[in-house]
Amino acid sequence: MIDFYATGALMNNLKTYLVGIILGIANVIPGVSGGTMAVVFNVYDKILEVISLDFSRIKKNILFLLLLAAGLATGVLLFANLVDWLFASHPTPTAFFFTGIILGSVPFIFKRAKGDSFSPGAAVFIAAGLAVMIVMAVVQADESVSAITSLSVPVFFWLFFLGAVGAVAMIIPGISGSLVLLILGGYRTVISAISDFNIPLLLPIGFGIIAGLLAGAGLVRFLMTRFPKATYALILGLVAGSVLPVYPGLPSGIASTLISLAALIAGTALSWFFSRSESASPEAS
DSSP: OOOHHHHHHHHHHHHHHHHHHHHHHHTTSTTOOHHHHHHHTTOHHHHHHHHTTOHHHHHHTHHHHHHHHHHHHHHHHHHHHHHHHHHHHSHHHHHHHHHHHHHHTHHHHHHHHHTTSOOHHHHHHHHHHHHHHHHHHHOOOOTTOOOOOSOOHHHHHHHHHHHHHHHHHHHSTTOOHHHHHHHHTOHHHHHHHHHTTOHHHHHHHHHHHHHHHHHHHHHHHHHHHHSHHHHHHHHHHHHHHTHHHHOOOOOOSHHHHHHHHHHHHHHHHHHHHHHHHHHHSGGGO
């Protein structure tokens, strides 16, 4: 006799691991927000609970967290090169696939933003989120800024600030932390410090990341608790607007168009399936 409860639990665990892989892949894609992917697959709230050190919730969701972390590591270590190759060799269909993933989550997020009824105030927050993403898309980052290689007191506080701002940006759906660092002129310094394993520079960056994660997660959780509809309306605008840096433009040629359309449909279906199944799960609340 089939144990449907055990089978369902196994499928939920497999889904969590697969979501972790997708989040890991998202973190190595320029312009794609890890926060967006977390919202898309309905694990954003649980991740915030971990970052904000809610130990009772951490204990309750320990299996979920372990599976998600294992998936994240798998996505980063095993699929980073594959995704880089796909973007280099087949950029348009790959970008359409991730565009579909974002679009497929919109009905789920809209349902949370709408609540019992849609209010004009929610439309304002959605528009605000879209406006932020439009500004992020049009701002030209200066990639010619030289990397800082030695530490001083002013540099320490500057790197701490970069780490904190980058961490907060990673938490906010739709915002790419790497793009924010580019705009601030600190991207090359951070990447250089990591690649060279420059401990004196990595320490203030690391302290800033910890401070940014704790402060950002606490703020977002507060907003979600006190103003859930407004917060999800803003997130809806940010997520919908995050299509802008990912969307590659119209494909050229019939074959490329058909492949890109298939990739868009596949990404949308994948996102819709995970959003729907996770929101229907008792453990999702």
